[in-house]
Amino acid sequence: MAVLKMKIRKRNWKAGMLVMLLILVGFLAAYTFLFLKHDADMVDLNSRLSPMSLLHPFGTDHLGRDVITRIFLGAQQTVGYAFTALAAAVMIGLPIGLVAGYKGGIIERILMRIADAFLAFPDTIVAIVLSGLMGPGIENLLLAIVFVKWVNYARLTRSTVVNEREKEYIAMAKINGLSDGQIIRKHIFPHIIGNVLVLASLDLGKIILLISSLSYIGLGAQPPAPEWGAMLNDARPYFQSMPSLMIYPGLAIVAVVLISNIAGDYLRDKFDVKKEVQL
Template sequence: MELVLAKKRQPSKKHWKKAALLTVLAFLLAVVIYTFLILKHDPTLVDMAAKMEPMSWEHPLGTDHLGRDVLTRLLLGGQLTVGYSFLALVLAVVIGVPFGVFAGYKGGLIDRTFMRIGDTFLAFPDTIVAIVLSGLLGPGIGNLLLAIVAVKWVGYARLVRSTVINECQKDYITIAKINGLGSGGIMRKHLFPHIIGNVLVLASLDLGKIILLISSLSYIGLGAQPPVPEWGAMLNDARPYFRANPSLLVYPGLAIVMVVFISNIIGDSLRDRFDVKKEIQP
């Protein structure tokens, strides 16, 4: 009886996640259309005569300390923050996955060398390493992306390596080798189907972390530089005006929370989709 009830509860949970995600995406699409097709504000245009204006039809979220439209900058900042985060994520996956496959499949000295490199990167928290690298390379979004990729590729490489080692110990890989299937065929037909699910789940969950990392480093001046409307940089610009207009800090902060929430929902859905050992909880 408990198992039947659990089976009935699962679809409602999935439907709730999909409904919440679709609602948020539809709302964001409507706001984007209204902002860029109807209002058409320049996100970098300084108008001191219109600074710190309250919410209105012309400026739905008001203006900042330089008279720039907050909503326009918020949406354009979302494109930049999420876009930079996705780019860093793709680069980390592109670098980490081949390293993990090669090290796990070859083993021996190659695998041991990779493990020592990975242990070096993992000896310190990601945020600390990214801050140090960004400080050494200098402020700028390009250097920040390099720093994030440098600390994130190791996680994907280790995940893929462990998956490859685990699968290579199974009988079907031995049978494939006996039947004359080459290394490329084994990786393409047998290993990658197991790798892709794990990588997609980790990437979807990691996207929110990278967004937080880019925003936090931009907030302390190591990422995007003014007047680029990146969310972390917007938080830094609005900090001196917190008492006069706290909404300048609240809006980009809420945007970061919302996008991270969406990425976590997607990650949970992918984890349920690719989990090969699904267990029904009573």
């Protein structure tokens, strides 16, 4: 009972921290877009490198553009791109893992050997090489990320399906005349979705870091796009004179990665059926 109470308190703490961070971000976004209403791309050299003020809470950059507006617009790009790449990786990896795990045999061996070939090299190195070969640009970067991330979801799905397909309730479903599609949809997929959600929530932070880091070295989003990694790159020459230009995008990246990790831990506890049964 004491262990169960500690587990519930841990979940409530994570959920409360996640809600507080989201409320803070929502308040800042509302203040920025409803009251300040700056044009993120408007150049004003007379206001370049301005310090914090009521009009510019985070100051302005080297071209006089409002930093807080670009931070929140950058969230649409950095986080939006990350969700896009993550969704594409899941949509590719999940069906492949389902087919490999449920069918087995030669199909499973072929698909898993292909997946093993992708895992032979670190995903970050592969993404950098592919982005360099295809040329700078956010579209090429997203393709490179999907190319290296789908494997994780294929292997996770396959292992879950293999674990479930030999159980008695699957045999009973086959005896009762259910088709393969019905068995997968009604009995196997519910076991997969929890594991995929946990991995996806933890992977989101990694993809955001990957997009930001490759944009920082010029392989991702290109100026004047308000992407956080590109903003860090633009602010490098002014780090000594105005370090806040690099601090704010860096804090935004840390905050989003922290939120995704807290969400991942919360989902992992929520879908951890085995521990709940033991308790």
